[in-house]
Amino acid sequence: MPTSIKENYLKALHFLSLQSGVVSLTELGNAMEVSKPTVNDMVKKLAARGWVKHERYQPIQLTSEGHKAAALVIRKHRLSELFLYQVMGFGWEEVHDIAEEMEHIKSELFFQRMDEMLRFPVFDPHGSPIPDKAGNMVTPTYQLLSQISSPCRVALKAIRNSGTDFLKYLNEKNLQLGTELEISSIESFDGSISVSYGHCEQLVMSHSVSSLLWVEVIL
């Protein structure tokens, strides 16, 4: 039985693993906002439960069991987000914080029923994939808007950061999942991008914004 704190460590490990597959104690400590001894202790406990592999002074790695355990927590989180959005009528900018609590509910029945009501959904309100009951999730091959190098047409597919402030900014700008953007120019100096879409003639996005948007190029 993962306690909710351990579940949070597992989630952090999952996301930090996405780059290189391994995670340093320091990285994990920063992500969890705890000291190095704390994370060191916790890693020993996670290793004892078979969720991570760890040899002294070496970087940490999630085991396949650990990956599955993490995916099942992420599943609960994202199902909750979609439920809050679709069934309860919350805005996409409100759901993350509530889901952060709901994801620790143990009742399998609860999430089972949510899954049914939502017709076994595959994406959450921010466009992130929802793992299935086995912990498997699709891995869409989107590009970051900031990585597009020449003018073209793209569709907004997912948001990398589901913090309230950023999503409120997108609301103001009328940017939603599915919105099609015409990229008119890319400023190589600071990486800012000029786009037009819907009723918006021109919006200049800084690199820090465009690097949080996953898009798909439209042929």
Added chain:
Amino acid sequence: MPTSIKENYLKALHFLSLQSGVVSLTELGNAMEVSKPTVNDMVKKLAARGWVKHERYQPIQLTSEGHKAAALVIRKHRLSELFLYQVMGFGWEEVHDIAEEMEHIKSELFFQRMDEMLRFPVFDPHGSPIPDKAGNMVTPTYQLLSQISSPCRVALKAIRNSGTDFLKYLNEKNLQLGTELEISSIESFDGSISVSYGHCEQLVMSHSVSSLLWVEVIL
């Protein structure tokens, strides 16, 4: 900030207070299934936070702050039960255990929205009153079926025990809130009661069943 364990102590104190207004350490320990030193320690902490009044060797009493705090947890529990029942389609026998987890979610927004969706309900699926945001709840004047002394007609208004097994028993017998029962005879020897209702010609209820059913006499 009550931790979820303290919230459970508050709830237990609330229910144990209903009889005499005061609670012994031993009673509270039995209800929470913890040892006397554990409950003794906890009571000191609850007293330090102003939720209970306690002098050495004396029985415990919830303060008005404690009563309110308890009522707000009960509010979350009962709102959750009704939400699970009404919106998510769970049976009344399934909702208690899930609500036991949901009641500890901190997000006010979540329960706010639930309250709105349910149109500010006053009773949960077991007929228990839902406290309002101030912690006030109606106190219906029902009688226990076991307290009825002579044959008459009553309506089932609330269930005293929301455990799965008892509610499944009621499901089997087709007994629901609102069901009208004709009491045909009362056996003074063992307190068993003969009732008829709907398509059921005769059901003999033991005292242990009839003492879990709140009813209202129909003129």
Added chain:
DNA sequence: AAATAAAGTTAGATATGTCTAACTTTGAAG
């Protein structure tokens, strides 16, 4: 290769929630 910074570990402490064993107070019976 030596010096040094970064990363990781150990030691010792604190807070919360729990336990058992032993002791004290209270109150009910005799």
Added chain:
DNA sequence: CTTCAAAGTTAGACATATCTAACTTTATTT
């Protein structure tokens, strides 16, 4: 009014999750 069981308390322990300060190992830089 003594006796004694029940109720309550204290002492000392353990598990979990956290901290700071100090130490060790690894890796990078000169």
